[in-house]
Amino acid sequence: MIDFSQLDKVIHEKGRLAIMSLLAARPEWRFQDLKTELSMSDGNLVTHLRTLHKAGYVSLTKEHDGRPQTSYALTDRGREAFLGYVAVLESIVQKHKPS
C-alpha cells in the first residue's frame, strides 16, 4: 500500500514542486530566471522560496553585481527530501501505469 501521508506537504504544492524540480535540475538559479521560467509574480515566488528556505530545503546567496541579485540552490536536505518525494511519486506511477 502507498503511504500518502509521507508526501511532504511543503513540496506537494504545484508552485513549490515546480521550483524544486528546477532547482534539482541545475545547481543554481537566479531569482529573475526563476521568475521568468515560472511566470510567477515576484511576491508569490518570494513567498514560496521563503517557505522552502524555512524548511531548510533551499539556500540563498545575495550578491550585488550592479543590481542586487539573489541566487537559490538546493541544500542537501532539500535534495534528499525531493528525492524522497519523487520516490513516492514513482510508487504511484509503478502501481497505475498501464503497461
Add this chain to the structure above:
Amino acid sequence: MIDFSQLDKVIHEKGRLAIMSLLAARPEWRFQDLKTELSMSDGNLVTHLRTLHKAGYVSLTKEHDGRPQTSYALTDRGREAFLGYVAVLESIVQKHKPS
C-alpha cells in the same frame, strides 16, 4: 520542460489522490471500506468524494442491504483524468530519478 499547470487540481491533494488511487485499483469501494483504509473522518471523506463526484470523476451507487450502503467507483472520465495525472508524475520521475 514539465508542464506543472496541467497537474489536475482536483486530484492533486493528498486525500483525494489517495482516494483516486484506491478507486483506480479496484472497480468498486464501499464507503466504510474507504473510511477504514484511509483513516479519514466520515465528514471529511464525504466532502472529498463529493468534490470528485462534482468533477465527474466518481460515480456512486446507493443500496440498502440492511444498513444503508453507498459504493463508489471511477467513471471513465475519472480514470482518464487520473491516468493523465499519473503521466505527469511519470515525467517528473523520469527527469529526476537517480539511475
Add this chain to the structure above:
DNA sequence: GGTGAAACTTTGTGGCGCAAAGTTACGTAA
C-alpha cells in the same frame, strides 16, 4: 418506541495561495 449505525449536512476555524500595492536599497542618467 428506543437504540444504534450509515451516510450524510452544517458550522466553525485556521491556514494558505495569490494578487496588488507599498518599501528599501542601490545604481544610473540628467
Add this chain to the structure above:
DNA sequence: TTACGTAACTTTGCGCCACAAAGTTTCACC
C-alpha cells in the same frame, strides 16, 4: 544631487479549502 528605474523583498487583503466536531435523517433490529 536629484530623479528614475529595477531587484528583491514585505504588507495587506481576499477567497478558497482542508479538517474537525456536532447535528440530522433514515432505517434496521431489539
